[in-house]
Amino acid sequence: MTIEDKLATCLWFDGNGEEAARFYVDLFPDSSIDRIMHAPADYPSGSTGNVLLVEFTLCGRRFQALNGGPNFTFTEAISLSVDCDTQEEVDRYHAALSAHPESEACSWVKDRFGLSWQIVPRIMTVLLNDPDRAKAKRVMEAMMTMKKIDIAAIEAAARG
Structure with missing residues (x-):
């Protein structure tokens, strides 16, 4: 093993x-x-x-x-995170997994089984960790307004 x-x-x-x-x-x-x-x-x-x-x-x-039965259900306290390289990947996974649009925020979706997922473009993590903290702040603020992450929009926010 x-x-x-x-x-x-x-x-x-x-x-x-x-x-x-x-x-x-x-x-x-x-x-x-x-x-x-x-x-x-x-x-x-x-x-x-x-x-x-x-x-x-x-x-x-x-x-x-x-x-296991109805005794326990999923909560947002646990989620599966999907790293995406392109907007097409973000769009594909978001469309496939999103079953509860009212619960979406900042790349999080909930599927039809109640399991939460984070659909995260890799560039977002890079930009949030940028040593230029003003740039990272702009990216964070842009992300906070989105349900599904728009890579072009967060890159624009990074540029100022």
């Missing part, structure tokens, strides 16, 4: 974990459904034979979708 095999992010779903895993795998490159485990016995939120756990890989990273 390699060190990479020791850690997987487990996401709790209410019976739709396989649907979510398949949606994510179809959206991201270097992704796959690795194993689907069916419940060998009845459990509090399901029955024998139901999909209990889906192990999947997104962009080379391990995840699990646990069909």
Whole structure:
């Protein structure tokens, strides 16, 4: 077992974990459904034979979708961040993942399963960390007005 095999992010779903895993795998490159485990016995939120756990890989990273039932839901306290190189990537992931426009702000979206995502152009991180703090401030202030990040607009803000 390699060190990479020791850690997987487990996401709790209410019976739709396989649907979510398949949606994510179809959206991201270097992704796959690795194993689907069916419940060998009845459990509090399901029955024998139901999909209990889906192990999947997104962009080379391990995840699990646990069909744990309605007891817990996602909050914005955790999100998955997607680094994007182009506006086309930002637009694609934003369109695919955004299911709750009223909850969007500063690159954050919430998908149809309730999971929060950050769709972040790499240039934004570079500009926010610029040693010219006035430039970084302008970028931050521009970002704070956006739902979906507009790369041209943050680059314009950086230029002043």
